[in-house]
Amino acid sequence: MKQLVVISGKGGTGKTSVVSALAALGPKKVLADCDVDAADLHLILNPDIVETTDFFSGERPIINPEICTQCGLCSEHCKFDAISKDCSIIPEKCEGCGVCSFVCPVQAVSISPRKCGQWFKSDTRFGTMIHAKLGIGEENSGKLVTTVRNASAEAAKAEGAELVLVDGSPGVGCPVIASLTNADLALFVAEPTITAVHDLKRVHKLTEHFKIPSMAIINKCGINAEQENVIRSFCSEKDIILAGELPYDTVFTKAQIEALSVVEYDPEGMGKKMKTIWDKMEKHF
């Protein structure tokens, strides 16, 4: 079983549209949406949720107002300004460090595990999908991404699937590192803009560091010839195989509105281009 992770450094380059198109092609696979902060893949794949699991990370303090004397010690010591003037915890700011419960002279603070989100196992028309939802204002997406990655590898093993196709997290931080763990191949979706090229170079440093072979797709070709060339020469310089180039086209948006991948929405046009890209990728796997 091979693991392919699609990443882009920055958001908005069309990564999720590319993932949904690849989902419609190739062998039997398991899909994993690791963009747990703002998952969008489900909007195209329309999953039927089969299993829901709560995700816990860290701890959540609760102040019992019956016991609290409003002495203010906890809020004085909380380094994260997570306790309001009326002595209640502001969950979006709390890091769960436990200082408040330690300093409280009357034991008014209790601590319980913190539910940060949920993850799901679902059926889709392209195979099993593992995805997640991080609670609003919650942190530790890296740990949730790891949970999604592990669950998708397990599902692939159980089903005998040849491929795990991962929609990676944006950025260069902890979530994308978690997305890339154990990957056999990273696919960059690059946009020919000055900012996206810069972010591509940053995220490539990560794949280089983890020694993950990489390929790239240039999306939205036609908006900036100069930046397209910058990407092409960057790829040849860094041994990134160019899997293909896709034109700047509203067909991705139109497919998205119909909740379809471009392979389904435009099989003769963009669908064929994606098929060529997939064939080239498969060869290098």
Next chain:
Amino acid sequence: MKIAIASGKGGTGKTTVAVNLAAYLDSLGIGISFTDCDVEEPNAHFFLNPDLNAEKEQFLPVPKIDEDKCIGESCKKCIELCRFKSLIWMVDAVLSFSELCHACGLCELACPANAIGQGQRLIGTSVTGKTGNINFTSGLLRIGEAMSPPLIKKVKELSPNSEVNIFDCPPGTSCPVVESIEGADFAILVTEPTPFGLHDLDLAAQLMKTLDMPCGVVLNRSGMGDDRVEKYLIDNNIPLLGSLPHSRTAASKYSEGGMLYDTIPGFKDIFADIWKSIQDQVSKA
């Protein structure tokens, strides 16, 4: 006035709106401070091209154990209490993994021997500068550093207070966004007229509700998709501050790091209307 510019996700045009609004207001003679709070992927400097002063390293206080004072194996209080596994017992001493430390201060508070003092760990750099009359401040998280909120806080503190202060927020709906929005009077949410755009906008709007932050929406690339975002705004009683039309010229201009408000016909009037709507909304709030 403090305005935060956010979006549920990257790539919707958040930085476009932030830099163009700043430059437009500057052209009116309004004093502006611009803070790029996206310390993981700062982008605004590509468009604003500020003259920058020397970078400054930024540190987070982490514990430093004084082995002479530590009473050792019979105690281990600090190790037991640290929620982030940042301290461990190694052979005959307390060892600190400062990378994991959240700087909560609990170990220092708990140490019965006063053996814990302050060390520091480098979290990234900050930089200030000027672009015309705009005060510019940004930061860059050290690669491998997991926690961005402390650096965001520092960067915001370095930004001088002007008549209008613009915080360009990181994407997503977790801690870094919460830290970036802190102290703002109003938030602009930038989105696109697509299913992905709507889904991400909904997450951002939920966060604003949790934080009790008044907000309005700027629709980017309007005309490219459908009208479900507009319907959502009406149903949820969120004001539409303005729409930037979908245009290939704008996409090309953006791709080379160019400004839109003074180069694309009609955009200046749109930013004038957005500014007027913001003032109306803030005076209402």
